[in-house]
Amino acid sequence: MQRMQEVVGRARAAFQSGRSRSLEFRIQQLKALERMVQEKEKEILAALHADLHKGGPNAYGHEILGVLAELALAMEKLPSWAAPQPVKKNLMTMRDEAYISYEPLGVVLIIGAWNYPFVLVMQPLIGAIAAGNAVVVKPSEVSENTAQLVAELLPQYLDQELYPVVTGGVPETTELLTQRFDHILYTGNTAVGKIVMAAAAKHLTPVTLELGGKCPCYIDKDCDLAVACRRITWGKYMNCGQTCIAPDYILCDPSIQSKVVENIKATLQEFYGEDVKSSLDYERIVNKRHFKRVLGLLEGQKIAHGGETDEASCFIAPTILTDVSPESKVMEEEIFGPVLPIVTVKSVEEAIEFINRREKPLALYVFSNNKQLIRRVISETSSGGMTANDVVMHSVVPDLPFGGVGHSGMGAYHGKHSFKTFSHHRACLIKDLKMEAMNKMRYPPVSQKKVDL
Amino acid sequence: NPYAGLVSHLRASWLSGKTRPMEYRMAQLEALGRFLDEKKQEILEATDLDMGKPSFEAFFTEILLCKNELNVTLNNLSHWMKDEHVDKNLVMQLDSAFIRKEPYGVVLIMAPWNYPIHLVMVPLIGAIAAGNCVIIKPSEIAKNTERLLAEMLSCYLDNDCFAVVTGGVQETTRLLENKFDYIFFTGSPSVGRIVMTAAAKHLTPVTLELGGKNPCYVSDTCDVPNVARRVVWGRFFNAGQTCIAPDYLLCTLEMQEKLMPALREAITEFFGSNPQESPDFGRIVGDKQFRRIRALLCSGRVAIGGQTDEAERYIAPTVLADVLPSDPAMQEEIFGPILPIVVVANMDEAIDFINARPRPLAIYAFSCDSKVVNQVLERTSSGSFCGNDTLMHVTLTSLPFGGIGNSGLGKYHGKFTFDTFSHHRGCLHRNMGLETLNAPRYPPYTQQKLGLVTATFEVKRRSTCTLL
Numbered sequence: 001m002q003r004m005q006e007v008v009g010r011a012r013a014a015f016q017s018g019r020s021r022s023l024e025f026r027i028q029q030l031k032a033l034e035r036m037v038q039e040k041e042k043e044i045l046a047a048l049h050a051d052l053h054k055g056g057p058n059a060y061g062h063e064i065l066g067v068l069a070e071l072a073l074a075m076e077k078l079p080s081w082a083a084p085q086p087v088k089k090n091l092m093t094m095r096d097e098a099y100i101s102y103e104p105l106g107v108v109l110i111i112g113a114w115n116y117p118f119v120l121v122m123q124p125l126i127g128a129i130a131a132g133n134a135v136v137v138k139p140s141e142v143s144e145n146t147a148q149l150v151a152e153l154l155p156q157y158l159d160q161e162l163y164p165v166v167t168g169g170v171p172e173t174t175e176l177l178t179q180r181f182d183h184i185l186y187t188g189n190t191a192v193g194k195i196v197m198a199a200a201a202k203h204l205t206p207v208t209l210e211l212g213g214k215c216p217c218y219i220d221k222d223c224d225l226a227v228a229c230r231r232i233t234w235g236k237y238m239n240c241g242q243t244c245i246a247p248d249y250i251l252c253d254p255s256i257q258s259k260v261v262e263n264i265k266a267t268l269q270e271f272y273g274e275d276v277k278s279s280l281d282y283e284r285i286v287n288k289r290h291f292k293r294v295l296g297l298l299e300g301q302k303i304a305h306g307g308e309t310d311e312a313s314c315f316i317a318p319t320i321l322t323d324v325s326p327e328s329k330v331m332e333e334e335i336f337g338p339v340l341p342i343v344t345v346k347s348v349e350e351a352i353e354f355i356n357r358r359e360k361p362l363a364l365y366v367f368s369n370n371k372q373l374i375r376r377v378i379s380e381t382s383s384g385g386m387t388a389n390d391v392v393m394h395s396v397v398p399d400l401p402f403g404g405v406g407h408s409g410m411g412a413y414h415g416k417h418s419f420k421t422f423s424h425h426r427a428c429l430i431k432d433l434k435m436e437a438m439n440k441m442r443y444p445p446v447s448q449k450k451v452d453l
Numbered sequence: 454n455p456y457a458g459l460v461s462h463l464r465a466s467w468l469s470g471k472t473r474p475m476e477y478r479m480a481q482l483e484a485l486g487r488f489l490d491e492k493k494q495e496i497l498e499a500t501d502l503d504m505g506k507p508s509f510e511a512f513f514t515e516i517l518l519c520k521n522e523l524n525v526t527l528n529n530l531s532h533w534m535k536d537e538h539v540d541k542n543l544v545m546q547l548d549s550a551f552i553r554k555e556p557y558g559v560v561l562i563m564a565p566w567n568y569p570i571h572l573v574m575v576p577l578i579g580a581i582a583a584g585n586c587v588i589i590k591p592s593e594i595a596k597n598t599e600r601l602l603a604e605m606l607s608c609y610l611d612n613d614c615f616a617v618v619t620g621g622v623q624e625t626t627r628l629l630e631n632k633f634d635y636i637f638f639t640g641s642p643s644v645g646r647i648v649m650t651a652a653a654k655h656l657t658p659v660t661l662e663l664g665g666k667n668p669c670y671v672s673d674t675c676d677v678p679n680v681a682r683r684v685v686w687g688r689f690f691n692a693g694q695t696c697i698a699p700d701y702l703l704c705t706l707e708m709q710e711k712l713m714p715a716l717r718e719a720i721t722e723f724f725g726s727n728p729q730e731s732p733d734f735g736r737i738v739g740d741k742q743f744r745r746i747r748a749l750l751c752s753g754r755v756a757i758g759g760q761t762d763e764a765e766r767y768i769a770p771t772v773l774a775d776v777l778p779s780d781p782a783m784q785e786e787i788f789g790p791i792l793p794i795v796v797v798a799n800m801d802e803a804i805d806f807i808n809a810r811p812r813p814l815a816i817y818a819f820s821c822d823s824k825v826v827n828q829v830l831e832r833t834s835s836g837s838f839c840g841n842d843t844l845m846h847v848t849l850t851s852l853p854f855g856g857i858g859n860s861g862l863g864k865y866h867g868k869f870t871f872d873t874f875s876h877h878r879g880c881l882h883r884n885m886g887l888e889t890l891n892a893p894r895y896p897p898y899t900q901q902k903l904g905l906v907t908a909t910f911e912v913k914r915r916s917t918c919t920l921l
Contacts, residue, residue, distance in 0.1 A: 055898060056898075057898035057899060057900055057902065057903040058896070058898045060903060061894070061898070061903055061906055061907075065903075065906065065907060087849065087851035087852055088851040089849065089851070090848070090849060090850075092845070092848065093845070093848075093849055098846075098849055098851070098852060100852065100853060101830070101838075103834060105857070106834075106858075182858065190656065193656060194653050194654060194656060197649070197652070197653035197656065198650055198653040198654075200649070200653075201646055201649035201650040201652075201653055202646060202650075204642060204645060204646060204649065204661065204663070204858065204859055204861070204862065205862075206862040206863070209656065211656070223885065224885050224886075227885055227886075227888050228885070230888070230891075230895070231891065234891075234894065234895055234896075270895075271895060271896040271897065272896060272897075273897070279896070279897070280897075280898075281896035281897050281898050282896075356468070367885075369885060374882060378553065378880060379473075380470075382555055382876065382878070383878065384878070384879075385878055385879035385880065385881075386878065386879075386880050386881070387880075387881040387882075387883060388880075388881070388882040388883060389882065389883040389884065389885045390881070390883040390891075393545075393881055393883065394550070394879050394880065394881035395879075397539065397541065397542075397545065397550045397879070397881055398540075398542075399539035399540050399550070400539055400550060400552065400879030400880075400881065401552065401877050401879050402879060405555075405557070405876045405878070406634065406656065407656055409656075410656065410658040411658070412877065412879075424834065424857050425853050425855075425864060426834075426835065426836070426837060426838060426857075427836075427837035427838070427846055427849075427852035427853050427854060428830060428837065428838045428839075428840075428846075428852075429837075429838070429839045429840065429842070429845060429846035429849065429852065430823070430826060430830075430839075430840035430841065431839070431840060431841040431842040431845065432841060433675060433676045433679055433680070433819065433820070433821050433841045434676065434679070436676075436678075436679045436682065439679075439682065439683065439686075439842075442513075442686065443682065443686055443722070443723055444507070444509070444723040444724060444731065444733035444734070445723065445724075445725070445731070445733055446507070446508075446509035446732075446733055
């Protein structure tokens with residue numbers, strides 16, 4: 001208890017010193033982060049490989065590239081993001097100054113996840129620093145090599161009091177959550193999301209929760225199946241299916257189900273070769289517990305492709321299930337593994353109904369040549385975000401807010417949305433101490449004349 | 454659960470999609486406008502019965518300000534509802550990237566008693582504009598207004614999509630057990646915690662408009678009569694029962710001496726020599742609240758006012774001098790017509806005093822020297838800030854209204870209310886062609902492919918480009 005109190009207390013004292021307020025300081029810290037990512041690239045890639053069996057160019061593309069882009073964007077835009085924003089005035093305030101001042105919240109807590117362990121800690125951190133806060137970073141203990149590396153590296157490059165790293169598992173995180181923060185950003189699952197929000201409620205701390213769910217993927221009969229399946233295969237099996245916005249399951253007409261399977265099989269061959277297990281580009285399940293969990297989802301299912309596993313290396317082959325029953329276990333929880341169920345539906349209406357009967361997902365996908373159909377799916381469903389005719393890609397558009405809705409989360413970040421999330425938007429009205437005549441209208445005693453005015 | 458039926462009825466209406474079209478939302482909003490116009494007398498009477506609210510005040514806050522919000526919303530709704538297109542990178546030039554504003558579903562608005570119509574109406578306007586179904590829970594403490602809303606709103610709004618629930622703590626607790634898609638709460642920090650804890654069980658996002666002690670710093674260089682009038686107006690409006698009222702004054706001993714006669718003069722100017730007889734001064738809402746506020750009078754010394762009349766729940770406009778930080782009046786949000794003055798040596802001490810306390814909903818600073826006003830602004834933190842006046846920042850619909858820390862989370866008014874009750878969904882509509890452009894992202898991964906991906910996605914710092 002004391003250790004957490006000390007760490008957070010030191011960060012708060014450091015914040016109160018005021019040194020994180022100036023734009024120069026914030027940009028200097030962001031530059032230091034940029035140096036860290038560039039100088040320690042080898043170590044970061046090694047940690048990601050140790051944690052998730054992620055290969056070099058893959059890890060670089062998915063974790064480091066995004067971080068460098070976010071850093072460049074923040075350093076470029078910070079002066080304009082942080083500038084006070086004048087607002088439209090009315091008759092009574094015409095001669096006054098009215099604007100929104102963007103101010104730091106104070107001490108922010110970032111809790112990372114294990115599936116993209118570097119970027120999911122770094123990207124929020126960048127926004128929190130840019131907004132002028134002190135930040136306590138808690139990487140996921142499940143991706144222990146990356147957690148260890150982040151704990152070693154951040155103090156070497158950043159202000160040690162303002163941006164401490166706390167490591168540990170459930171007990172340490174529970175203890176940390178008893179402290180008061182001014183914002184908490186949590187990436188993880190729905191169940192723990194509720195725990196985080198309940199802990200935050202005790203201190204009236206605003207939260208951003210990036211959770212999960214089952215992201216549906218509807219394939220219309222009218223579409224280029226080869227292209228659609230290639231894009232879906234890419235998004236589904238990257239990181240061995242352990243991606244919060246991976247297409248979790250497919251909805252399609254029974255008449256195209258076997259073609260979908262054929263196309264995905266062909267793409268898998270193209271991506272990973274004959275022997276997936278020996279491909280450098282195919283990852284592993286993060287640990288035994290999750291391996292067993294995903295394996296259990298295959299029980300009683302019709303395996304159209306894949307299904308091979310190797311517990312010793314936590315390997316699960318890219319797998320496709322067909323004619324899956326909506327009531328089966330694999331359709332209950334977020335899969336977070338390389339298993340792709342196909343549920344058949346007879347129409348887009350049925351697909352929309354199916355999707356709406358379930359919790360709102362983090363992402364939603366629809367493939368069709370028919371623009372009307374796509375517009376309809378967007379309008380008649382809800383999700384954190386969505387991409388039509390591709391998967392995952394909405395998360396890389398810097399100006400789109402990235403977040404969930406309902407059980408998939410609340411709040412959003414990325415780019416300027418991070419800056420806004422980690423800032424207090426303070427309304428400021430500065431009036432003249434003279435010009436009292438104008439005010440006389442509103443003072444008592446009241447006459448009908450005043451009311452009419 | 455006694456409300457499960459109501460909630461699921463509204464949810465069914467929500468799923469039917471009837472609240473989505475703009476025409477529907479405009480029609481409901483226009484009906485709210487008619488409510489404010491046609492039931493003006495009833496509103497003034499109910500708020501008068503509930504807390505002796507002067508009719509000018511009631512007209513200003515419960516009708517006029519609400520109509521402003523309504524008109525801003527009606528005038529801009531089609532614009533607010535439009536998809537917001539965003540910048541794209543090289544690879545996505547043929548794609549469409551936009552933010553879609555979507556309603557959450559069934560939302561709950563919980564309002565307090567002090568501005569009982571306004572604090573229902575303004576959030577309700579945004580919730581309807583955003584396309585949601587709404588359950589409204591007015592405060593049971595403002596009994597007459599509660600009854601008015603429960604009886605009247607159903608005559609103006611679509612009963613399939615909008616409902617009023619009445620009751621006290623027990624009913625509210627049961628109501629909060631249901632799943633809502635958004636909860637908007639205005640009230641005290643302690644109840645705010647209860648609401649957020651209940652919301653956490655369903656992962657329901659919330660906006661909490663809470664309270665605190667709003668400090669008011671008066672510097673030595675100021676126009677004393679103007680300051681006095683503006684402070685008196687803000688403090689004694691609604692008999693002090695305003696979440697953004699200046700709660701206490703910070704100034705030097707010299708300024709306290711100068712201000713006192715000016716404050717006395719302003720009070721007399723506004724309310725006459727016997728404020729109890731003025732139609733422009735309100736009453737405390739209930740006996741419990743009256744007794745609580747009266748107990749705060751033994752702080753410092755009563756320099757102006759101090760009279761009370763329990764039968765009428767009247768507390769005179771009161772100014773307390775030489776109040777100490779340990780006095781009762783400085784331990785809780787006053788929410789009554791008492792203005793304590795705490796003497797400080799200078800501006801720095803005032804700023805330290807403010808920063809040693811929980812962040813309030815509003816901070817006020819008065820000075821003829823704009824540097825002083827800016828110093829207070831820059832060196833403190835609060836929901837909002839108003840220089841050289843009180844309360845007025847809330848009348849500007851283009852400014853966000855909300856708290857920070859103990860004074861709340863989230864914000865609203867104007868477009869901010871619409872945005873509060875909307876889910877901002879990031880959407881990317883891609884082209885099915887140009888598949889070759891995607892090739893670099895697919896396995897097998899190579900350095901060469903990585904180079905291509907980097908080139909198309911990376912943001913280059915302007916400074917590096919000037920080298921070329």
